[in-house]
Structures are given as C-alpha cells and as structure tokens.
Amino acid sequence: MDERKVPQSRTPEEKKPPRVSKMKKVAAGIPAVVSTMKHGIGRMGVLRTVKTLRTVNQMEGFDCPGCAWPDPEGHRTSFEFCENGAKAVADEATKKRISAKFFEKYSIQELSQKSDQWLNAQGRLIQPMFLPKGENNYRTIEWDEAFEMIKEKLVSLNDANRAAFYTSGRTSNEAAFLYQLFVRRFGTNNLPDCSNMCHESSGKALGETMGIGKGTVTLDDFNHADLIIVMGQNPGTNHPRMLTALRDAKRNGARIIHVNPLPETGLVSFKHPQDFMKLRFGKENLADLFLQVRINGDAALLKGIMKVLLDKSAMDFDFIEKYTSGFQQLQSSLQETDWDDIIKDSGLSREEIEQAGEMCAESKATIACWAMGLTQHKNGVATIQEVVNLLLLGGHVGRKGAGTCPVRGHSNVQGDRTMGIWEKPSDKFLDRMEEAVGFKMPRQHGLDVVDSISAMRDRKIDFFFCMGGNFLSASPDTEATAAALNKVEFTVQVSTKLNRSHLVTGKEALILPCLGRTERDIQNGTEQFVTVENSMGVVHMSIGGLKPASKNLYSEVRIICEIADSLFPEALNWKDLSDDYDKIRDLISNAISGFENYNERVRTLGGFHLANPPRDNREFHTKDGKAKFTSHPLPNVDVSPGNLVMMTIRSHDQYNTTIYDSSDRYRGIKNGRRLILLNSKDMEERGINDRQKVDITSLWEGEERYAKGFHAIRYDIPRGCAATYFPEANVLVPLKSIAIKSNTPTSKFVEISIKPVS
Ligand SMILES: Nc1nc2c(c(=O)[nH]1)N[C@H]1C(S)=C(S)[C@@H](COP(=O)(O)OP(=O)(O)OC[C@H]3O[C@@H](n4cnc5c(=O)[nH]c(N)nc54)[C@H](O)[C@@H]3O)O[C@H]1N2
Ligand SMILES: Nc1nc2c(c(=O)[nH]1)N[C@H]1C(S)=C(S)[C@@H](COP(=O)(O)OP(=O)(O)OC[C@H]3O[C@@H](n4cnc5c(=O)[nH]c(N)nc54)[C@H](O)[C@@H]3O)O[C@H]1N2
Numbered sequence: 001m002d003e004r005k006v007p008q009s010r011t012p013e014e015k016k017p018p019r020v021s022k023m024k025k026v027a028a029g030i031p032a033v034v035s036t037m038k039h040g041i042g043r044m045g046v047l048r049t050v051k052t053l054r055t056v057n058q059m060e061g062f063d064c065p066g067c068a069w070p071d072p073e074g075h076r077t078s079f080e081f082c083e084n085g086a087k088a089v090a091d092e093a094t095k096k097r098i099s100a101k102f103f104e105k106y107s108i109q110e111l112s113q114k115s116d117q118w119l120n121a122q123g124r125l126i127q128p129m130f131l132p133k134g135e136n137n138y139r140t141i142e143w144d145e146a147f148e149m150i151k152e153k154l155v156s157l158n159d160a161n162r163a164a165f166y167t168s169g170r171t172s173n174e175a176a177f178l179y180q181l182f183v184r185r186f187g188t189n190n191l192p193d194c195s196n197m198c199h200e201s202s203g204k205a206l207g208e209t210m211g212i213g214k215g216t217v218t219l220d221d222f223n224h225a226d227l228i229i230v231m232g233q234n235p236g237t238n239h240p241r242m243l244t245a246l247r248d249a250k251r252n253g254a255r256i257i258h259v260n261p262l263p264e265t266g267l268v269s270f271k272h273p274q275d276f277m278k279l280r281f282g283k284e285n286l287a288d289l290f291l292q293v294r295i296n297g298d299a300a301l302l303k304g305i306m307k308v309l310l311d312k313s314a315m316d317f318d319f320i321e322k323y324t325s326g327f328q329q330l331q332s333s334l335q336e337t338d339w340d341d342i343i344k345d346s347g348l349s350r351e352e353i354e355q356a357g358e359m360c361a362e363s364k365a366t367i368a369c370w371a372m373g374l375t376q377h378k379n380g381v382a383t384i385q386e387v388v389n390l391l392l393l394g395g396h397v398g399r400k401g402a403g404t405c406p407v408r409g410h411s412n413v414q415g416d417r418t419m420g421i422w423e424k425p426s427d428k429f430l431d432r433m434e435e436a437v438g439f440k441m442p443r444q445h446g447l448d449v450v451d452s453i454s455a456m457r458d459r460k461i462d463f464f465f466c467m468g469g470n471f472l473s474a475s476p477d478t479e480a481t482a483a484a485l486n487k488v489e490f491t492v493q494v495s496t497k498l499n500r501s502h503l504v505t506g507k508e509a510l511i512l513p514c515l516g517r518t519e520r521d522i523q524n525g526t527e528q529f530v531t532v533e534n535s536m537g538v539v540h541m542s543i544g545g546l547k548p549a550s551k552n553l554y555s556e557v558r559i560i561c562e563i564a565d566s567l568f569p570e571a572l573n574w575k576d577l578s579d580d581y582d583k584i585r586d587l588i589s590n591a592i593s594g595f596e597n598y599n600e601r602v603r604t605l606g607g608f609h610l611a612n613p614p615r616d617n618r619e620f621h622t623k624d625g626k627a628k629f630t631s632h633p634l635p636n637v638d639v640s641p642g643n644l645v646m647m648t649i650r651s652h653d654q655y656n657t658t659i660y661d662s663s664d665r666y667r668g669i670k671n672g673r674r675l676i677l678l679n680s681k682d683m684e685e686r687g688i689n690d691r692q693k694v695d696i697t698s699l700w701e702g703e704e705r706y707a708k709g710f711h712a713i714r715y716d717i718p719r720g721c722a723a724t725y726f727p728e729a730n731v732l733v734p735l736k737s738i739a740i741k742s743n744t745p746t747s748k749f750v751e752i753s754i755k756p757v758s
C-alpha cells in the first residue's frame, strides 16, 4: 500500500452549544485553588500532587513549564506557582500512559477524529513508535533502530537544506545548544521555532531600535514603576504570576492601563490564591484605566498618546538628546497624523486617549508589557516600535521602574534563541561558535516556520524533525500545513504527549518519547540538571524530582547526542556530553557570549542575570550607538464592508494546542471551544442569535477558507471585531498573511464573514 487515507487535520465539530454565564469579575481566588487541586489530584493523585507542586519554581526545584514569567529573587513562598502552571505540571506528571497496544487499537485516521483534549488525556508517550509508509497504525520500534533510520535518511539527502529542524520553547538550554550544533554540523540553518509564531515581532522591533532583541526590565522594576501599560496580553490566564507583580506594584503606588479589545478578568480584579491560604480575603482592583481598543487599534492609540505628550512637552529632553536618534522625524510624523484617523482606527474616544496621555505624562517610570495582541499583526513590528517610541520620549529605558517588557510565552523560548535556535544567526555568533567547537557553520540563512511550510509544499523538504511542540496545530492554515507535511518523506517528533502532529505526518514518521521537566534525569548513574532563561534574562537551574513516566524515556539531550554521534562521531565527544551536562555547559561557556563560568554561576541560588546593555548602562548596540525613534504610517485596519476582524486567542483551560478542558472560566464559557465571540449589534445585524451555529469564511487576497459549525456567543467586544480560539480557528489563518519583517502569521487579524446556519 502506498497511499494512505489522509487523517483529519481539523478539530472535530461540537454538537451542543457551550453553556455561557457572566464573565468573572475576579481572577484567581478560591476557584483557582479548587481548580489547581482538581487538575492536580485528578491526574497525579494526592501525594504526587503535593510533592510536585512543592518543588515548582523553588531554588532547587524545577522550572514551571507553564510560562516564562520570572520567579521572585530572594525569598520564595513554598507555593510558587499558579493555577495554570499547576495544570501544565499535572498534565506532564499524569499517571496515565500510552502503551504500544493503544496504537494497535487505533489507526491514525481514527485518532484524528478525536478531540485535542481526548488525545492529550491519553497520557504520556513511553515507547518509540514508527509509522511505516502507506500504513495506518504506528508500531513499536527500538531506540537503536529509530536512530539508525534517522541516520540513513539524513545521509541519503543530497543537500542538507532539504532537512528542517523545528523547536518548541520548552527545550532546555543544554538540549537547544546541542541541537543547533548538530543541525549546523549537518550543514543547515533550517531551524524554525515557535518563536517565529510568537515574539519574533518583538525581537525584530527591539533589535532594530534598542540594539537588543529582549526586554529591559527586571522583576524588581515592577516595585518601582509609576505606570504599567499592559497591551495585547491576558496575564490572568497566560501569565497568572504576573498578577502578583502587578498587585505589588499597585501597593507601591503604580497605576495600570489595560489595552485590549476584551475586558480580561485578571486585569479587572484579582484575589491572590496565597492570600486565601493565609486567610486574607480581600480582592484588589488592578487596572486604573481600561482602553477597549479595536483589534489592531494600538498603533493609533500610541500615536494619540504621543501627540498628547508632544502637546504638553512632557518629554525627557536630556535623554532624547543624549541617547537617541530620529526624534525630529517622529515629531513631524506625529504632527501630520490626524486625530480623526486616530479615533476611528483605535475605536477610542479622544477623552480616553487624553486620559492615557495624562497618565503617561505624569509617570516618572513607565513599564510597557505586551504579548500576542501586538506581535501577531501585519504591522506587529511597527506597533511594538511605537511602544518603544513612547518609552523613549519619557526616557523610560535604563531607569529603575521603567522599560520594555515583552512577556514571553514558552518557559524557555528566550533561552532557546540565546543558545542559537535561530534560522538567521549572525556571523558574529557563528564565528565564536566555530572557534569553540572547531568545525564550520553554514552561513546561508535558513527557513522559519512559514517558509518551511511553503518549502514542504513545494517538495523542497524531505526530512522534518520536531523537538517538541505540535507543528500542525500551532501553524497557520491547518489544511495547507497538513498537505505540506504529507509531502515530506520522513518526519520525527520528540514528544511527551500525543497530539495531532503525530497523526498528520510525513510519508514515514517516528515518535520519540522524552523526559519532561518534572522528571529526574539520570545519565550514566548521575543525576543531571538543566538550565533555562526566563522572560527577563535570568538564567537558572531546573531539576526535576519525579520518577520518570517510564524507564524507556530518553532525555532530549541524549536523543540529540545519539543521533549526532551516529553521523559525526569525530565532531565532538557526544557521549561524554550526554553523560555529564556540566560538559555541555563548559562548551556553552566558550561558545556563547555572557555565559562565561556558566557551571559556577548557574549554581548560585536563583541563577544569574545576563547583561542587558540598554538596561544596565543605557548602551544601545545599534548602528549609530543610539536608541532609535522610528516613524511609521498608521496601519490600515479596515476590512470590506460587512466583514469582521477576527483574533484567535487562548482560553483559560489550554496550553497552546494542549487542551485541558473545554471551558474558559473567566470568560464564563463552559463545554465548548468551537465558538466565536461577537458584539451583540453585529449579531443582530446578521440575524444571528446567541449560541446559534454559524459558518465562518476567511477572505484574503481573493482566497477563501472555511470553518463550519462555530457557536456564536454575545460578548463584550468592540463592533466589527470577533474572537475565536486557537487552534480550532487556525484553518482560517492564511499562510501568506504574515507580519512585515518578522514573518509571523497574523493570527490576531483575520478578515472574515459569517453566516448563520439555519
Ligand atoms: N495557561 C496558559 N499560559 C500560557 C499559554 C497558554 O496557552 N495557556 N501560552 C504561552 C505562550 S506560548 C504565549 S506566547 C503566551 C500568550 O499570552 P497572550 O498573548 O496573553 O495570549 P493570547 O490568548 O493569544 O492573548 C492575546 C491577548 O491579546 C488581546 N488582543 C488580541 N488582539 C489584540 C489587539 O489587536 N490589540 C490589543 N491591545 N489586544 C489584542 C486578546 O484579547 C488577548 O487578551 O502565554 C503563555 N502562557
Ligand atoms: N492561531 C494562532 N496560532 C498560534 C498562536 C495564536 O495565538 N493563534 N500562538 C502561537 C504561539 S505564541 C506559539 S508559542 C505556538 C506554539 O507552538 P508549539 O510550541 O509547537 O505548540 P505546543 O502546543 O506548546 O506544543 C505542545 C506539545 O509539546 C510537547 N511537549 C511538551 N513538553 C515537552 C517537553 O518537555 N519536551 C518535548 N520534546 N516535547 C514536549 C507535547 O507533546 C505537546 O503535545 O503556537 C502559535 N500558534
């Protein structure tokens, strides 16, 4: 048999409409504690729950795989995690296992009819599995056979660029470093990663203007801020520990502006779960000003705020003079920007924008935080540069309590980039790497996520390796991505849990099950630890304490070393490196700037801060040594009459493509994920009732994409705007609709039309 029936790449339809109640006004509090315990005990049992949760984010415990928000320096409470971190941990530490029999019982086509939640709930993958050409069921394979197969496939390629190697952001520094070394020794820079779909726009925007692609605040800065702007981010769900930092900032007198098309619960008000444990029941209101922008109305808003600052001359002229360039151009471009356009595009009133401007003018120390609501737009890089403009006007860089704060997603996505997981490495980075390891690195830039998918579609990729993640469901344009993956000769997934990317694969496919963060990693009889970098550039240890889900699991480091050793035994002593992670860190010390004496420094409690020139010394490593003001036209945020702008967002009960449960507690939604949040007037106009089924069409440059059977939900969202969940709505995100300069899919701006299903 040569052709197999293609498994379903979309998530299955839901018959019943979701149940809907009022949006929650308060985040966390007792319901969060209850949910934590429910998820923990339900999956891990009582003892394992207590043991595991007590070591999350402790100085000598493991780093929570939930998000990249930093841990407090100095004192840590005995419960340094949040409800959603606990879910991520429980999900990995589940007692359920997927046996080889499971794959005998279910074909990939049958599995593809199941929901994402069901797939994930089957438990941990514990056995390497192989899907032969044309067949419909995975079969068991031994590790050695799997490595031999990978070697053969790679050796058979006549050009290294016919292989691509994806990384999701949980991979440790040690694994990421060895992975990129191996891939570059193999001869390609085809290293797409989840960052391409995530904060790539931030890295690009900040690199150009500040000379560093990372943020410039530390956690302590939150205690010294006058004003914190939270834009395009839902911390109550996606970075719940950030609410504690915001609460503390408020207690120290900071004000908070929340900019979002949705009134996200966490920023309305918050009860700390730990306060509950301490029997304190008060709630804290967080945002002082909520600006309900239209989707992608942020650039207009920021320009409006800056016009207010110009009018008031509320700028730090000394800073501008000494440290920046491009101010004059910005000033004239702002003067030319019309208030009417600002008001129309932002969807806000002039009073609201002036109030925000006033708050910015009064602040001596402003922090701006953002996430996917800014990055995943065509003009994402430009909007983030407007944020930079705003901060530079007030000199809010390299000052206590002030700075840029792109809030990263995956717990080590920032570290992976620092370690060289990047398709466009600089020559300087590669020069130093070559010197440290003694072999040549390819210089031709490689493929990112979107370009990898196009290359697969055009049959330019024969081998695709994924270090974690769920490439199919995380990528835009699910059907196009599925068709592209189907054309690849051989795909490999290194994974902890089952997901749709194990079902929609290349012609032949391997699943290699690996250890997770929570688990003890023993190599050659010795316990190992790994290291990670959080969103604020702190590098620290992570040591899992649980017994591994199976004796048969390999660590990511070991998997890379086995493959690398089979191909390039002469390049490095891979076996030594996988037996002793200290040796990997010694290599990193030599190869990557800022990691000198890595082993020693990372062993200090809490780890160490990487240098950050703008923050530490107001030094900007740009071409002219100055921080750059940039001028951008207002982006076009209009769509054809009758159409809506759709953003794809996360619910409270998912971790990216991992669905824990089908509810979204804060938004008051239960038992449904294939739904679309709409403004009541937009519904009325189209004759759509609450919870009625609708079909959605996405329209892009003459192309149409469809998603059927979504339930319409009346919600507090600006007119003309709609929201759906990722990954259910990824079928609607056009592959070619990408952000300028960062190539990030525009997952927060999809032009759609909807029609009721009678
Ligand atoms: N529990 C949990 N934690 C997570 C994740 C998870 O899935 N679950 N994912 C992790 C990852 S990888 C990431 S990147 C982060 C993601 O963290 P977020 O960026 O908070 O995630 P999204 O749900 O994509 O939310 C985007 C927010 O931006 C708003 N938004 C959308 N478009 C616009 C816009 O045009 N302007 C403005 N101002 N706002 C807009 C949405 O209403 C929503 O509140 O979270 C990380 N942490
Ligand atoms: N429409 C739309 N699409 C989006 C987004 C959006 O907002 N809207 N967000 C984008 C963003 S911000 C991101 S970061 C990407 C996420 O893209 P990915 O990182 O590719 O996706 P995840 O869902 O986080 O991957 C989950 C899988 O990772 C595996 N895994 C978990 N832990 C480990 C581990 O320790 N090791 C290994 N090897 N595997 C592990 C498990 O098998 C699990 O099923 O999605 C992007 N896609």
Ligand SMILES: [Mo]
Binding pocket: 194, 197, 198, 199, 408, 409, 410
């Ligand atoms: Mo992300």
